[in-house]
Amino acid sequence: MTASTRVLVTGAGGPAGVAVIRSLLARDDVEVLAADMDGWASGLYLVPEEGRRLVPPGRSPEFVDALIRMCRDDRVDVLFSTVDVELPGLAARRDELEAVGTDLAAPGHETLVTCLDKFALAERVTGHARLPVTRLLNAEGVGTDWTFPVIVKPRSGAGSRGVRLIADRVALEALGTDESILIQENLPGDEFSVDVLAGLDGEVIAAVPRSRERVDSGVSIAGRTVRRDELSETASAVARAIGLTGVANVQLRYSADGEPALLEVNPRFPGAMPLTIASGVDMPSLLLDLVLGRPVPSSVDFRELANVRYLEDVFVAPGDVLISEHAGHSEDPEG
Ligand SMILES: Nc1ncnc2c1ncn2[C@@H]1O[C@H](COP(=O)(O)OP(=O)(O)O)[C@@H](O)[C@H]1O
Ligand SMILES: [Mg+2]
Structure with missing residues (x-):
């Protein structure tokens, strides 16, 4: 029997974190540690008490340093981050994680x-897969010979924020120009x-x-x-x-x-x-x-x-609930 692998899963309060934790708990060769910024994150309480961790918010400047320290102190073999705002910062410092013995189970930083950036993505995928026609909201983009309606949306967005259907050229021209916005063929x-x-x-x-x-x-x-x-x-x-x-x-x-x-x-x-x-x-x-x-x-x-899916309650002794400075998740965990 191989020694058990220690895996830390962040985003334990989100549905993706819970799914990863449950998948790994089903293995008998893995010890799962669960982390979140919020002590009320449900997935923390799916793992044994000694494996529950609080971390700073993924957006905070100290997040990656704190994670690297935690991985070192907890002898984490593999880190799974399920929170999108955490991923680029962690992937940028993959070498430092490796130096403390932790492999990051995530795509590469460049990916x-x-x-x-949905515009950079479209450029990268051009010629490899079917894409909707995609232009920036600038003079050239607005001047493109579009079939209306078209979609406009932020280059960097989530949770469908800022996605709009634009009916005709008059409405498109009324938007002005803004290169943080895309014009896209409506699918x-x-x-x-x-x-x-x-x-x-x-x-x-x-x-x-x-x-x-x-x-x-x-x-x-x-x-x-x-x-x-x-x-x-x-x-x-x-x-x-x-x-x-x-x-x-x-x-x-x-x-x-x-x-x-x-x-x-x-x-x-x-x-x-x-x-x-x-x-x-x-x-x-x-x-x-x-x-x-x-x-x-x-x-x-x-x-x-x-x-289909329903909510399930996990009951915890009140004194076992971890006390965190931070609450909730600002990101939409799409999927
Ligand atoms: N080109 C498009 N044609 C039709 N619908 C679109 C288009 N782009 C976005 N949408 C709609 O808006 C939703 C959100 O857009 P998406 O590109 O997934 O950005 P995000 O989810 O990051 O906000 C999509 O799930 C889709 O329903
Ligand atoms: Mg989407």
């Missing part, structure tokens, strides 16, 4: 930065999220498309996995174009001509991960094996499955 068809797992060499191991039938606070709470090659293939082509290693959620939507096209990539675990796991691809567990250098199949298949 993360590309995904943060009028059905939308799918594809959870992709790529090996550390960038080879795609699984791409599981799913519909989001009901969404609450940005998280899919009901949906179904769908076996459709064109969705898996488009998402895989996007993953290869951005050099994905690890897990990302690729959002696609059908164009007027009936082809799936790229909306955006969220380079982290989605809140709907339990459906992908139940469909046959346990991405957190597979990613852990990849990071540990253990054998993983080159391709993992899945079956179609639907899910």
